[in-house]
Amino acid sequence: MNNIANNQREVVISATNLTKQFGDFIATNAISFEVYKGEIFGFLGANGAGKTTAMKMLCGLSTPSRGSATVAGFDVSTESEKIKKNIGYMSQKFSLYEDLTVTENIRFYAGIYGLSIPVIKEKTAALLQQLNMESQKNVLVKALPLGWKQKLAFSIAIIHDPAVVFLDEPTGGVDPITRREFWEMIYSAANRGTTAFVTTHYMDEAEYCNRISIMVDGKIEALGTPSDLKKEFNSATMDDVFLKLARNAKRIGD
Amino acid sequence: MIFAEQLTKSYRTKTEEVKALLSVDLNIPKGEMFGVIGPDGAGKTSLFRILTTLLLADSGTAVINGLDVVKDYAKIRQQIGYMPGRFSLYQDLTVEENLQFFATIFNTTIEENYSLIKDIYEQIAPFKDRRAGQLSGGMKQKLALSCALIHRPEVLFLDEPTTGVDAVSRKEFWQMLQKLKSDGLTILVSTPYMDEAEQCDRIALIQEGKILMNNTPENVKASFSDPLFAIRSNKMYQLLHDLRDDHLVQAAHIFGEDIHISSEVINQQVIIDALQAKGHTQIQLKQINPSIEDVFIKLLMHTESHEQHS
Numbered sequence: 001m002n003n004i005a006n007n008q009r010e011v012v013i014s015a016t017n018l019t020k021q022f023g024d025f026i027a028t029n030a031i032s033f034e035v036y037k038g039e040i041f042g043f044l045g046a047n048g049a050g051k052t053t054a055m056k057m058l059c060g061l062s063t064p065s066r067g068s069a070t071v072a073g074f075d076v077s078t079e080s081e082k083i084k085k086n087i088g089y090m091s092q093k094f095s096l097y098e099d100l101t102v103t104e105n106i107r108f109y110a111g112i113y114g115l116s117i118p119v120i121k122e123k124t125a126a127l128l129q130q131l132n133m134e135s136q137k138n139v140l141v142k143a144l145p146l147g148w149k150q151k152l153a154f155s156i157a158i159i160h161d162p163a164v165v166f167l168d169e170p171t172g173g174v175d176p177i178t179r180r181e182f183w184e185m186i187y188s189a190a191n192r193g194t195t196a197f198v199t200t201h202y203m204d205e206a207e208y209c210n211r212i213s214i215m216v217d218g219k220i221e222a223l224g225t226p227s228d229l230k231k232e233f234n235s236a237t238m239d240d241v242f243l244k245l246a247r248n249a250k251r252i253g254d
Numbered sequence: 255m256i257f258a259e260q261l262t263k264s265y266r267t268k269t270e271e272v273k274a275l276l277s278v279d280l281n282i283p284k285g286e287m288f289g290v291i292g293p294d295g296a297g298k299t300s301l302f303r304i305l306t307t308l309l310l311a312d313s314g315t316a317v318i319n320g321l322d323v324v325k326d327y328a329k330i331r332q333q334i335g336y337m338p339g340r341f342s343l344y345q346d347l348t349v350e351e352n353l354q355f356f357a358t359i360f361n362t363t364i365e366e367n368y369s370l371i372k373d374i375y376e377q378i379a380p381f382k383d384r385r386a387g388q389l390s391g392g393m394k395q396k397l398a399l400s401c402a403l404i405h406r407p408e409v410l411f412l413d414e415p416t417t418g419v420d421a422v423s424r425k426e427f428w429q430m431l432q433k434l435k436s437d438g439l440t441i442l443v444s445t446p447y448m449d450e451a452e453q454c455d456r457i458a459l460i461q462e463g464k465i466l467m468n469n470t471p472e473n474v475k476a477s478f479s480d481p482l483f484a485i486r487s488n489k490m491y492q493l494l495h496d497l498r499d500d501h502l503v504q505a506a507h508i509f510g511e512d513i514h515i516s517s518e519v520i521n522q523q524v525i526i527d528a529l530q531a532k533g534h535t536q537i538q539l540k541q542i543n544p545s546i547e548d549v550f551i552k553l554l555m556h557t558e559s560h561e562q563h564s
Contacts, residue, residue: 046420046421046422046423047390047391047392047419047420047423048390143269145295146293146294146295147293172417172418172446174293174294174446175292175293175296175461175550175554176293176448176547176550176551176554177551177554177555178293180507180508180551183508184494184508187490187491187494187508188491190491191491201420201421202421202447203421204447204448204449204510207509207510207511208508208510208511225511226510226511227511238510239421239449242421242422243421243422243425246420246421246422247422249422
C-alpha cells in the first residue's frame with residue numbers, strides 16, 4: 001500500500017556502505033539506503049542473504065566492520081544504547097512472556113523502556129481499550145489466540161512511541177482477516193509517524209510495504225515500490241521479482 | 255484413497271474445551287493433490303494426526319487406502335509417508351544417517367527406493383555428512399521429504415511443509431510435489447499460504463475446525479459472485495477509512511498495494527466522485543478477478559467469531 005507524501009521527507013534510517021565481515025565471509029556487503037519517517041519499508045532476502053546481520057547492526061546489537069548507519073539520528077557504532085531506547089522490536093517467534101498476563105507483559109516492557117508508573121497506567125488502559133481486550137487483561141498470554149498475541153505484541157513494541165519499529169516476519173500463519181487487522185495497525189502507526197522496518201521472506205507481506213529492498217548474497221540488488229519493481233523486472237507478482245533475483249544467489253542459505 | 259466422515263476432535267484444558275475439528279468430511283481419490291488451507295489453530299494438524307493414525311478422533315471414521323485408521327493403524331503406517339509441521343528428524347545425525355535410519359525402520363534400504371527420491375536427494379547429497387541440525391530451512395525440508403518417501407508410500411501427508419522456508423526453496427519444493435503427483439502419489443498438503451493453494455487439484459478452506467468450502471481452486475474463485483475491484487489513491491490509509499465510514503462499499507480490505515472492494519453493485523463514478531470530494535487524487539479503480547484469499551476473507555466475515563472481535 002502506497003502512502004508516500006512527496007513533500008519533504010525526513011530520513012529516519014540511513015545506511016552508507018554498511019558492512020559486516022566475519023573472517024573471510026562478508027555477511028552484509030556495503031549496503032546503502034535511506035528509510036523515511038512514517039514509511040513502511042520491506043527488507044527482503046532469501047535465507048542467508050544477510051538480512052539478520054544487517055538488522056542487528058541497525059538495532060545497535062552488532063557493530064559494523066565498515067561503513068556507517070544512523071537510526072533515529074543516532075550512530076549505530078557509537079550510540080547503540082540511544083538507538084535501543086528509540087526503537088521497538090517484534091518478531092513472530094518471540095515477543096511476549098507466555099507465563100505473564102496481558103497487563104504484566106505491558107507493564108514489563110513499558111518499564112524496560114523507562115516509562116513512569118502513571119504513564120504506564122494510562123498507556124495500559126488505552127491499549128486494552130484499543131485492542132478490545134479489557135476482559136482479557138488478567139489472562140496469561142499463552143492462553144490467547146495467535147492473532148491476539150500478535151496484535152498485543154505489536155502494540156507493546158510501540159508503547160514508547162519509538163521512531164522505528166522493527167518487525168521480523170510479523171504475520172506468518174495467521175488467518176487473512178487477522179492479518180489485515182494487524183497491517184491496519186501498522187498503517188495506523190505509520191500514519192502517526194512511526195517508521196516500520198519489516199523483514200520477511202513472504203512476498204505477500206512485502207506487498208503491503210511502501211518500498212521494498214531485496215538482498216542477494218549480502219548486497220541490495222533492488223529497491224523501489226512494489227509497483228516499480230514489478231515494472232522493472234517485467235513481472236506480474238513480487239514473488240516473480242524475488243525469484244528472478246534470488247535464483248542467481250551463490251550462497252547456500254545457512 | 256483418503257476418506258473421512260464426520261471427524262470430530264476436541265481438547266480439554268483446565269478452563270475450557272477447545273474444538274479442534276467439527277464434523278469434517280473428506281473424499282480424496284487416488285493421485286490427487288489435495289490442499290488444506292487455513293491459519294494456525296484452524297485444526298489442520300489435528301486432522302493430519304488423525305489421518306496418520308497418531309491421534310484418535312472423538313467420533314467419526316477415517317479410511318486410508320481401504321484401511322481403518324483405528325483398527326488397521328499398523329498397516330496404514332507402512333503405506334503412508336508423513337512430514338510433520340515441526341522438523342522432526344534427528345538433528346545430531348547426519349543427512350545420510352537420517353535417511354538410513356528411516357529406511358531401516360521400514361525394513362528397506364536407500365538403494366531399493368532410490369529412484370523415487372533421486373531428484374530430491376541429489377540436491378542435498380553434497381551435504382550428506384553434515385548434521386541435520388546444521389542445515390538451512392530449505393535443505394531440512396528436502397531431507398524430511400526424502401525420509402518421508404524412503405519406504406515408497408502410496409499416500410503422502412505434508413503438514414505445512416513450506417512454513418519458514420524462503421521463496422526460492424518454496425518454489426522448488428512445490429515442483430518436487432508436482433513431480434511426485436505425476437508419479438501417482440496421493441498427496442494431502444496443508445499450508446497457510448493462499449498462493450500454494452492454486453497448485454492443488456482441490457482445496458478445503460478450514461477455520462476453527464470446520465471446512466468452509468471444498469472445491470477446485472477455479473470453482474472456489476468462481477464462487478465469489480459480487481463484482482470485485484482494486485482501488486488505490488494518493489492517501490491509502492485515509493482511503494480505507496473513507497470507503498468504510500461512508501459505506502461506499504459493503505467490504506473493503508487492504509490487499510498489498512491496493513484495497514479490494516466489493517458490493518452487490520459497484521457504481522464506479524459514484525465512488526470516484528465521493529472520494530474526490532474527500533480530497534483523494536490519483537484514484538485508480540479497476541475490476542479484478544477474485545483470488546482464493548478474497549473468497550476466504552468473505553467466508554470468514556460471515557463466521558460468528560470474527561463479527562465478535564472486529
